[in-house]
Amino acid sequence: MTQGVPGLVWGLLIIFAATLIGCMLVFAAEASTSKAVLVGVFTSSLTLALLTVRVLDFPFESALQLSPRDFNGTLEKVDRLIADGQMHGSKAPE
Amino acid sequence: MLGTGLVAAFICALLHRIVHRDTFRRYHEVGYAVFLQLGVIFAVLLAFVFNNVWSNYDVASQAIDSECGSLHGVAILSDRLPSPARDAILNDLHAYLTIVIDQEWADMQRRNESRAADAKFQSLWHTVETVNTDLADNQIRGQMLSLLKAVKQDCIR
Numbered sequence: 001m002t003q004g005v006p007g008l009v010w011g012l013l014i015i016f017a018a019t020l021i022g023c024m025l026v027f028a029a030e031a032s033t034s035k036a037v038l039v040g041v042f043t044s045s046l047t048l049a050l051l052t053v054r055v056l057d058f059p060f061e062s063a064l065q066l067s068p069r070d071f072n073g074t075l076e077k078v079d080r081l082i083a084d085g086q087m088h089g090s091k092a093p094e
Numbered sequence: 095m096l097g098t099g100l101v102a103a104f105i106c107a108l109l110h111r112i113v114h115r116d117t118f119r120r121y122h123e124v125g126y127a128v129f130l131q132l133g134v135i136f137a138v139l140l141a142f143v144f145n146n147v148w149s150n151y152d153v154a155s156q157a158i159d160s161e162c163g164s165l166h167g168v169a170i171l172s173d174r175l176p177s178p179a180r181d182a183i184l185n186d187l188h189a190y191l192t193i194v195i196d197q198e199w200a201d202m203q204r205r206n207e208s209r210a211a212d213a214k215f216q217s218l219w220h221t222v223e224t225v226n227t228d229l230a231d232n233q234i235r236g237q238m239l240s241l242l243k244a245v246k247q248d249c250i251r
Contacts, residue, residue: 005143013143016136020129025106027125035110040103047098049140056147059154060202066155068195070162075191078169082184085177 004057013053017046164241165191168222171238179225183238186218218242 024039055062165187172183190211198208222238 005147009139009143012139013136016132016139020132020136021102023125023129023132025102025109027122027129033107036103036106039106040099043102044095044099047095049144051095053140053143053147056144056151058205059151060199061205064151065203066151066158068199070158071191071195071199074162074166074169075188075195077166078184078188078191081169081173082181082188085173085181085184 005053013050017050021046161245164245167241168238168245171234171241172222174234175225175227175231179227179231182221182225183218186214186221190214190218215242215246 021039021043024042055064059066169184169187172180172187174180175183193208193211193214198211201208201211219239219242222235222242225235227235
């Protein structure tokens with residue numbers, strides 16, 4: 001799990017996103033507040049999409065990281081078995 | 095994310111103050127068509143990449159479930175063995191799980207592999223393989239070894 005999305009693909013995604021935002025900036029004919037808001041929302045959406053890919057790319061870091069909860073649960077069960085063994089002394093061979 | 099949106103909105107407002115409106119109008123028609131085509135290509139590329147990273151995330155999550163299930167199976171089977179063998183296996187299992195939680199998880203967050211966890215797993219495997227048991231318990235040993243083999247195969251790191 002040490003290799004993620006290749007750098008070339010990241011490069012393509014970022015170039016495409018930047019070009020799309022650039023197109024929106026340059027080709028927005030009417031100057032108005034709503035147009036500026038639209039460009040802002042569009043840019044935020046693209047950034048969110050790219051950030052989600054980045055977060056999912058490495059499952060053991062960042063906001064959506066997988067937790068060791070299952071391993072903790074298994075460790076608790078093992079500890080319980082060890083404690084049971086110590087409480088009942090040596091188990092007789094079956 | 096909000097910052098990029100605000101910066102883009104600011105640049106948009108600034109551009110319309112600096113550049114004359116007719117200049118924008120001249121490129122509007124062709125720009126619109128280019129924008130749509132680029133948008134489709136970007137969407138397809140993003141969909142492929144998203145599908146790939148989501149699948150990998152899902153595989154990692156399932157591998158953890160499966161590994162924990164197998165290790166729990168080893169613990170239950172070892173509980174059926176007589177005391178010295180049982181204790182040796184459970185203690186090794188405890189050591190392996192502790193290393194995974196305390197050390198390997200932190201290493202994986204830094205995108206590194208943990209040699210300590212590998213060493214502990216080898217030690218657990220060796221204990222299960224060599225621990226003294228009755229001939230009647232050899233079937234249990236075989237089952238534990240197959241579960242440990244599954245753990246090794248599920249290991250995503």
